[in-house]
Amino acid sequence: MVPVRCFTCGKVVxxxxxxxxxxxxxxxxDPEQVLDELGVERHCCRRMLVSHKDLVDVVAPYQ
Amino acid sequence: xxxxxxxxxxDRDERDARFVVRDITPAFANGIRRAIxxxxxxxxxxxxxxxxxxxxxxxxxxxxxxxxxxxTTPDDYDVGETATLALDVEGPDTAYSGDLVSADDRVEPADxxxxxxxxxxxxxxxSPQRLEIEAEAVMDHGKSHAKHQGGVAVxxxxxxxxxxxxxxxxxxxxxxILRGVIEDDGELVPTESFDHDLSKRYPGKEVEVHDVPNAFxxxxxxxxxxxxxxxxLNAVDSLADRADELEQAVxx
Numbered sequence: 001m002v003p004v005r006c007f008t009c010g011k012v013v014x015x016x017x018x019x020x021x022x023x024x025x026x027x028x029x030d031p032e033q034v035l036d037e038l039g040v041e042r043h044c045c046r047r048m049l050v051s052h053k054d055l056v057d058v059v060a061p062y063q
Numbered sequence: 064x065x066x067x068x069x070x071x072x073x074d075r076d077e078r079d080a081r082f083v084v085r086d087i088t089p090a091f092a093n094g095i096r097r098a099i100x101x102x103x104x105x106x107x108x109x110x111x112x113x114x115x116x117x118x119x120x121x122x123x124x125x126x127x128x129x130x131x132x133x134x135t136t137p138d139d140y141d142v143g144e145t146a147t148l149a150l151d152v153e154g155p156d157t158a159y160s161g162d163l164v165s166a167d168d169r170v171e172p173a174d175x176x177x178x179x180x181x182x183x184x185x186x187x188x189x190s191p192q193r194l195e196i197e198a199e200a201v202m203d204h205g206k207s208h209a210k211h212q213g214g215v216a217v218x219x220x221x222x223x224x225x226x227x228x229x230x231x232x233x234x235x236x237x238x239x240i241l242r243g244v245i246e247d248d249g250e251l252v253p254t255e256s257f258d259h260d261l262s263k264r265y266p267g268k269e270v271e272v273h274d275v276p277n278a279f280x281x282x283x284x285x286x287x288x289x290x291x292x293x294x295x296l297n298a299v300d301s302l303a304d305r306a307d308e309l310e311q312a313v314x315x
Contacts, residue, residue: 004131014177056181
């Protein structure tokens, strides 16, 4: 699952994850522009979303 | 001590603000910053009673995520007071922070779409994954745990003034970048207004940047638990309380 807050500064980034994901991974918007529009300004917060990969679906079958 | 300080806002909304404070020392400016980060108590989930958790995450991981969700904090709570919240979600669905139900309706998640955990209905399983918990949010200071910090990215820097010292040499056409707020004829100008580039505001001029003594530009971001104005006022009150305490302690 996406981290709730940015590790470095503590801004809540989790709430932007689903919009970020639908627009950049499933849609083809430019991630840079999407992050700007979401108000995720600092590069510490931006890396939280850019580098995230959901693993719940991968782990689920082994529960 | 009841001096008045001049405060001027540059940007202001619930969660983000930038303002100039004049006639304070650097030490006092840093005192305010530190009080905002560590001395303003906010509510945050601290104890979780797990009734059922068949998700792919451990109870502890879920509890940590719940703790990080910012909760709106009414002003009549004292440090150590608690509020109860509950969450009950069954798969296939995602449990969001907005699914938290609170006993006190003034205490609610500041952001509603933070995913807590994705719940599935695995193929061949007799029941879907389910998360049912009761949680106790406690009022505490940022210095005891970062989840209680109301301010995120709290900082300050000097207000600056630009002095034109002459004409720039012909071959100098490089940008001259400055980020912050400058004062020009008593007017506050954020550097965004000229793309942070002094060579655009003063074309063909050689300029020097000076700090305005004892004037600080604070930029404060709140995580949503308190509006920025409350955050700053509570921080200043806590500084005043400490000063009083010190006065009492050193009296004969």
